[in-house]
Amino acid sequence: MSSCDINECEGKYDNIVVFMCNECGQGSANTAGVGRMPYDPSVRIVRVQCTGQIGPIQIMDALNNGADAVSCVGCCIGACHFFNGNLLSMRRIKLMKKMFKELGYSDQFINQYTSRAAEGETAVGDFEDIVERLCTAITEGGTFENEC
Amino acid sequence: MTVKDEKIKNSELAEGSQEKMGFPEDEPRIGVYVCHCGHNIAGTVDVAEVAESASNLPNVVEAKHYMFMCSKPGVQLLKDDIKEKGVNRTVVASCSKNQHGRTFARTIEEMGLNKHLHQQVNVREFCSWVHKKDKDKATEKAKKLVEAGVNRARKLEEVETKKIRTTKAALVIGAGIAGLRATYDIAELGIPVYLIERNSTIGGHMTRLNKTFPTNECPQCSISPLTNGVANHPLVELYTNAQIKSVEGSMGNYEIEVEIKPRYVKDNCTSCGECEANCPVEVPSEWDKGMSTRGAIYKAYPQAIPATYVRSKKDCIECNTCINICPVQAVDFSQEPETKTFKVGSIVVAAGYEEYDPTEIDAYHYGQEGYDDIITQLQLERMLGPTSMTGSEVMRPSDGKIPKKVVMIQCVGSRNEQVGNKYCTGVCCKFATKNAGLVKDMYPDADVTICYIDMRTPGLNFEEYYKAAQEKGVRYIRGRPSEILKDPISGDLSVIVEDTLSQTPLKLKADLVVLSAAMVPPEGIGPLGSKLKILRSKEGFFKEFHIKMNPTASSKGGIYLAGTIQGPKDISETVAHAGNAAALAAQPLVKGYIEKEMLIPYIDYDLCMDCGMCITACNPAAISMNEDGRPDVNEVACKSCGICMPACPTGAIQLLNFRDDQLLDEIVPIAGGGVVCNE
């Protein structure tokens, strides 16, 4: 993505919600934990059955309640344990990205990723990418802020 | 009989009634337990602080921290609090759900609570182990995770586990090698099997082959114990000329209607062959891939099972010769199609594959007039086979001469995006090598060339097999032929190819061109898929449940895939695949019941608009319209994925324990606790 300096964004975000599916998503985060692979403590994981279960409603709920970035992490393309949940989620997130662009925001704070249960690196890679993209959004001044 | 068996025997098996267990009536009393896990958690997270902050949350009656929650005294804490403090929901903040989540769920189940009222919070893998450097933030994060867990626990509902009785019978679709293997394996477990084959004989593609790689043994000899074993098995009912009409039901209990077309020959046929010998009709034989002809009344090949002759109604001119000539009066034109209904618990789909039809590739001129000497590998197999019309000789179809130059072209219809098949069939390199070697053995003077893109002969013995063919003198040229040309005067064929290793364009003269055509999904897979309500991959085969861990289950519970219907395979892979499918299909039938957690979506019919979006989104086809035109969830077929939830435009369908409001409660603390507006 962009070449933003992550250190510059430090302290400007503290809530990143990651919906992780029960299969590869949770699996990879567990593997990352077992491998003691450090990542940003702002990343917090919500366990769901499949990323296909997460719709715009949940994503908006998270953003409206203070999340700086929301992501879904599912199984690899073609390896969704429920066939196409990850693809459906990708499509919806893509629409939401477009929606935020239309509203004049950055589209970098909602994302969809895939990971592999046996490789903790994939989960950590996803988290790092989330942070980097969020950082891009912050430097561009395009993040979601709650208004009363 | 063990105690557990006794329990199962005595317990009432539920049969389909849909009753939501729902929200327990008691006020939620939540117990929170933070585990130290030695230093694993406590070394990074201030567990006392986490427990303290949890104790202030609404509905929390107990908040403790303990060294090892999974140990006996740790588990005892839960038990004591449930008994003495009236705790009715538990939140344990320790390791992952997979590791000890079940331990605690089992514990509260022992204490008489529903196991779904336990909420596991992972503060080890998701927190302490990965945030070692930042203890304060890790503690903060742990607090939020526990708060989310408590919020979730507050609204958790009980989920019933039902036992569903299964019908002890199986249906196998397709009687090729995969179907036969699966049928035999299931029947040997004492389960009755209905075997359905759409052709008039069983055995499938394997019976067409001349030799099998890498040992060059006779496929007919390898398969006949199985064909005979199945045909004579007391628990197998075999129906040929049969096709699926409709499929109803779900995992454990299916009802299938099968239409059986008549053979027009009664079972007392002695297979003497008088009828075919006197039949005036002569049409190309399908079984022989057009390399021989058959009558309108015929038997596909001499060893065919069932041995009874069959009449093709569309080819017959109704001259009645066969009726008059049959010595046992077995021919009966008055037979009618028959519809049978089978009740089974599992279905194995082994509908096989089809050889790709190369007519689509214009540059290779297959099937065009004047290009008779371009054939496919299966046709070559038919020529080489022991029962071939040519007496097992390779002959040019145009003039019957033995070819001096044979060119084989690989990847016809596979690895070809123009025809829409990106995949590698994976067996063509092996069988082209086999056939090239066999031709070379028979005619040592003949030039045999294989034009390939990549030579793919993985697996035990195959590299040696490939080497052996090269030693015999089979020439391998790396390059995909661009065209087959025909000399307008001499009529000779030549294959235009660039040898990409030496980068020289070549024009190979050929007396016979053999196309190694891809394996593609069989005709009719689409309608079969929609009857069974199972998904297909983008290549058109039936899609497996998981490519690595569950390659034989289909998208729908109780339907299993065997062999090439799931994707190209060679015979040994097919047999292994079919054996696995048989084992999975037999499991619930041997056990007699399926245990199913009723973690299913519920529909708010006041909000539901009956649009049917959930039905489209539901991959295991667990949702269908009922007689009133409203969607209904089949609790047995449901796989609890929740994909239906965002698909619903009104949010009427909600997965139990993952409802929007339950997720929202969990999201709020995780997202930062909401925004406080001061107005």
Place this chain on the structure above:
Amino acid sequence: MNVKVFQFNGCNKCFHETILLKQNDMEVELISNPKDWKGEKIDVAVVSGYLLPEDKEILLNIQSNANKLIAYGDCTTTGGIFGLANQKGANITPISKIIPESFKINGCLAEIEELTATIKGGEVDKPPSLCKVCKRRSTCEYLDEVHRQIDIFENEEACFNDLGFLCNGYIATECKERCVDYGTQCRGCKPIIDRSGVRMLGMFGTLMGNVEVATEASKYGATDKLADKDDDMTESLPDIVGNFFRFSLPTSGLPKGRIHSKGSILENVFTGRLIEEFPLITGLLGGDNSISMTLSIIEAYEKGAEIEVNEQTKQYRQKLRSLEKELKNAIDAQDAEKYKDVTEKIRKIAGNMNLSNVFYGGFKTPIDGADNFDDYKAEPFEIKEGTYKNGIVEFSIDSKGVIKEIKIKEGA
């Protein structure tokens, strides 16, 4: 009963619709400038038009004087079509943020029967969902491509969503305006659920779900992530905000837009919308000028893009224009009978008061009582990039048919 109707900002169609209350033995007064209202005790206050934060005091004054306060029409309840201006930073506020306990009647145009029932009190029957009464049938199969209404007209049976147009019927209740009967997808003005746009986004995302999504591999070892470039499917939906949040942007939970614009609220509503939506929006928000406004825009585009218009169409349009004048007269005279009579005549030609039947090049569905539909039928057309103008408006559209810039003459 003493009823006072207050018109705040924007379109006054709902406001004028309340003239019909006079047929119900009610003492009705229409107050078009609530700022100047002195205040007196009343039984029922009806509020229409969109609200801005500065209207708060006036509203609270009205509330303190009235026994019952009813928000009438989408503009007041959810921000309505004007709420789309929030995309460009406007501050249109739904009534729930000022007076949460008010009665709310959704709709654009909101239904007078519902208002009458609410004024009288008592239970109001819940109407069935629109899909239940729609004559089109849905299969809800996954879509292969998304269409726009400029591509296809012909199919009269298939559900708009099956064709790939975006119809909001799933989240709407049955209504009097019934755009679906006039060849127009449901605009979703009467949602049955909160945050209907967000739900529809999820539903439509699912419907588009089996089309391949562009992904890219991440350098960190994560296998796939969403590529940032648009793919065909998202490109075929150039206006998500306008399509999914047409009436509910301020109440949908979406943040206020950040696109800076110097334009007026009306201009901001139009920018970013699609060319095929343009006459539909003017039909919705034009108030008593909606007919002339819609037709002038249509004619501007027809002239610029060389879309053929038949004589019969022109005649009908002329008739609509004269009916608009009659309607104004009826409003000036506060004549309920006449008002009803004229609106019925308009409905006969334009389908409904939102003018769903009026389109570029003709009409979408046959007009009752006319002989030959082919004489005035609208045909699919191709988008022509460019700038279009007539006396009142000047607007430019891009190659996808999105309105980039618009200027509306003062006072129009």
